[in-house]
Amino acid sequence: MVTLGQFNQLSHAEAAALLxxxxxxxxxxxxxxxxxxxxxxxxxxxxxxQAASRWQQAxxxxxxxxxxxxxxxxxxxxxxxxxxxxxxxxxxxANAPLAEALxxxxxxxxAHFGHVFLIRARGRSGEQMLQELRRRLHNSPAQETAEALAxxxxxxxxxxxxxxxx
Ligand code: 2AL
Numbered sequence: 001m002v003t004l005g006q007f008n009q010l011s012h013a014e015a016a017a018l019l020x021x022x023x024x025x026x027x028x029x030x031x032x033x034x035x036x037x038x039x040x041x042x043x044x045x046x047x048x049x050q051a052a053s054r055w056q057q058a059x060x061x062x063x064x065x066x067x068x069x070x071x072x073x074x075x076x077x078x079x080x081x082x083x084x085x086x087x088x089x090x091x092x093x094a095n096a097p098l099a100e101a102l103x104x105x106x107x108x109x110x111a112h113f114g115h116v117f118l119i120r121a122r123g124r125s126g127e128q129m130l131q132e133l134r135r136r137l138h139n140s141p142a143q144e145t146a147e148a149l150a151x152x153x154x155x156x157x158x159x160x161x162x163x164x165x166x
Pocket of ligand 1: 067068069070083084085087088116117118119120121122155
């Protein structure tokens with residue numbers, strides 16, 4: 001975690017390394033780093049949101065590689081997996097029927113849409129995410145891309161707020 005003042009002063013490479021765990025879309029990272037200095041945290045968050053609003057199917061595919069399935073326990077030591085573990089803390093690992101339902105519905109979703117189901121996990125229980133997964137299975141591909149991108153934006157902005165703390 002750094003202050004905005006520190007973030008403004010870092011080298012391009014250092015600042016990019018700091019933002020990279022927010023989302024696996026190098027163009028988004030690069031745009032935000034290049035737009036420094038920011039006068040305030042709000043300017044940074046607005047720019048981050050604006051840059052994310054241009055994401056489309058290609059960016060979604062790029063980002064998905066870094067997001068473990070809901071219910072899979074991301075075990076890796078890298079920053080992405082550490083964040084995912086925290087975010088998915090609402091999935092009760094001791095609830096075997098929930099784990100099995102998530103496994104089955106994730107598989108249905110992936111067979112239908114061709115990619116991993118993505119949802120902002122922070123603040124949601126496993127049951128809530130299962131319900132959302134089942135609802136979203138009825139989406140058209142275009143509706144689903146839009147929903148997944150909105151969720152990706154939420155995940156990214158929450159992570160960014162955690163990186164730049166003041
Ligand atoms: C995740 C994840 O790792 N963190 C989060 O909020 N959502 N994964 C997912 N498949 O939705």
